[in-house]
Amino acid sequence: ALAASRRLVADALALWAGDPLDGLPGPFARGQRARLAEWRLVASQTRFELDLALGRHEDAVPELAALAAAHPLREGFQRLLMLALHRSGRRAEAIEVFERSRSLLDAELGLDPSPGLVELRRAIAAGRPTVSAGPSAMSAERPAAPTGHPAVPTGHPAGSAGRSAGSAGRSAGSARRSAGSAAAQLPTDLIDFTGRDEQVARLVRALSAGPAHAVVGGPVGVGKSALAVHVAHLVRDAYPDGQLYADLRRDDPDTLLLDFLRTLGAEAGGVPDRAERAERSALLRSALRGRRMLIVLDNARDPGAVHALLPGGDCSVLVTCGGRPPCVPDAVELAEFSAREAEALFARVAGPDRAAREPDAVAEAVALCGRLPLAVRIAAARLASRPGWTARSLVRRLADERRRLAELKVGTLDAEAVFARECDRLGAEQGRACQVLARSGPASFSVEEAAAVLDRPRAETEAALAALTASGLLASPSPDLFRYPDLLRLYARGLPW
Structure with missing residues (x-):
């Protein structure tokens, strides 16, 4: 039974x-x-x-x-x-x-x-x-099946997948305010955070020195959210008035402005529900005046949404976004892991003893994952959950390109679902460009090469490439050069457009 x-x-x-x-x-x-x-x-x-x-x-x-x-x-x-x-x-x-x-x-x-x-x-x-x-x-600990609208628990997905500090974090903030202490909405840091030493040091220096606007960008699955949350925890002591967190993929700016205002102590009736965004943004800046807080804005897509949530004053903001970060002084762009970083993460998740027994197979496994942190974490977690498997047997499963994405799924972590979520936001022309470039274009290409493959004018091609980069589906190492991370290219080839 x-x-x-x-x-x-x-x-x-x-x-x-x-x-x-x-x-x-x-x-x-x-x-x-x-x-x-x-x-x-x-x-x-x-x-x-x-x-x-x-x-x-x-x-x-x-x-x-x-x-x-x-x-x-x-x-x-x-x-x-x-x-x-x-x-x-x-x-x-x-x-x-x-x-x-x-x-x-x-x-x-x-x-x-x-x-x-x-x-x-x-x-x-x-x-x-x-x-x-x-x-x-x-049964005494497990909540009954909800019938209303329960609060969303704080937390975030492993790999590069998504972090959320919803109503539970805000309720916690209310409890702390009543006790005279600061709001603390940051999701929990990953206990096995690995690599990114240079980027961590750079962001910690920027955010510890004084009010700063820092940005983390890069393709889907490279661990932007994980890096941002890790850094935010490292600099918590520099922000005695607390930290706010928002996942812009889940909530619209107007709702987040209202949530932030109430977290900061605004009475429910003191902020009109029908207030314009500019009015709420001004109220937020007023509420933050005289406070030293860190605001983490995760998964930003719309620059206008980020602008409405910028604090000013003595506060700092840390933003994650797809594609190449805007030209701000404290911006870092993530790519896939180095081989050393990928193998280190694999060992931490799968277990150092199992990784040490088959170093060559581990190197092959992370290579088949394109050294994408999300995929490496999933592959290692699959090995950890199968005591009878070896790293070599995992390599054999990942070697079949037709089945590779299907293999990269464990529990709530699913690389293909993460890629699909971003592709589902594309318009028809952008989706077609994503598929055609993956099927017919080279691994790396210029705007001119993409225009030739798509048979479109340069202006249309540039707009499509900008949209794909902003969605995190393409990497742009330089202004006129674009490339697919290996697994994203594999996924894009199968798109239905």
Whole structure:
């Protein structure tokens, strides 16, 4: 019965693709997205409860670790990860999960872990048999199926995939304000953040020196959000009045302006719902006057939206965007990892011992992933979740170009879905250009070469290339040179246009 239940829940989760109602603005769509996202999290927790009840604790660890990092305030995921690690013979790591959760709850909400989580920690430390992880044992912790519009938990996706600090972060900010402390909406930093030493140092210097406007750009999947959040955590002490975070892919600027104002203490009735964007932007600048805060604006696409949220004064802003960053002094453009960085991330996710046993196969695996951080993380997580696999067997699965993208999926991480989300935003002509250039053009090309392949005038070609670069589907190493990252080119060849 447990195995059949597990199959049903897994089949239901497999039907999820992308973000629900993606691109639809307004409070109703936002509420429905939150409701459906909550249902998905409840179903994911149920699936892992069943995995542990069936004795699949070792297989569950990699995906549970990703979920626990993405949703650090959900004690159900922390509890399940502790159980899975303990039952896999990793007792010290299980206790480390508890300590990290306790520190975060104290810093974010001023709360202690639940008595159940404290007791589980004691049982693990003492080596006592732990409680069942089956659904009945967890029902008291797991929320009921939501009927309203629940808050979205804080957190972000591994790899280069997306981070969100929604209503839970704002509620936490309200709790802290009532206690006289600062807002702290940053998503949790990745515990296995790897590489980007030069870019981290440059951004930390800029944001620590005083008010700054910093930008991180680059193609889809290179880890822009991960870098921005990592740097923001490193400079937190330089911003004593707190940090604000917004994912511009999920909410429109007008809604975010209102959310920021309320987080900063504006009464619900003090900001007219029908206020113009310019009015809300002016109110935000007034609310930030005299404060030293850091604002992280993730996944920006529209320069006008970013402009409305710029703070001024003693505050700094860190923006992530697709394509080449604008010409601002503190801008960094990310590309794929170096071979050394890619292999280091693979080892941290898959486990250093397994990577060390097959260094040549690891090098081949990251090369087949195009050294794209998102893909490298997924491939390594797949290996970590399959104790019977070797790095060489993973290479054999990735070697088939026709199946490569399908192989790069584990848990909630899905490289193909991330690429599709950006391509779905393209217009018909832009989508056609994306496909034709991937199929018929060289790996790197100039505007003139692209115009010849597309059989379009230079002006139209430049507009199409600018749109593809802004979407993060093309890289632009120089103003007149463009290229596809390997996996994006592979994906674009199969587009339907």
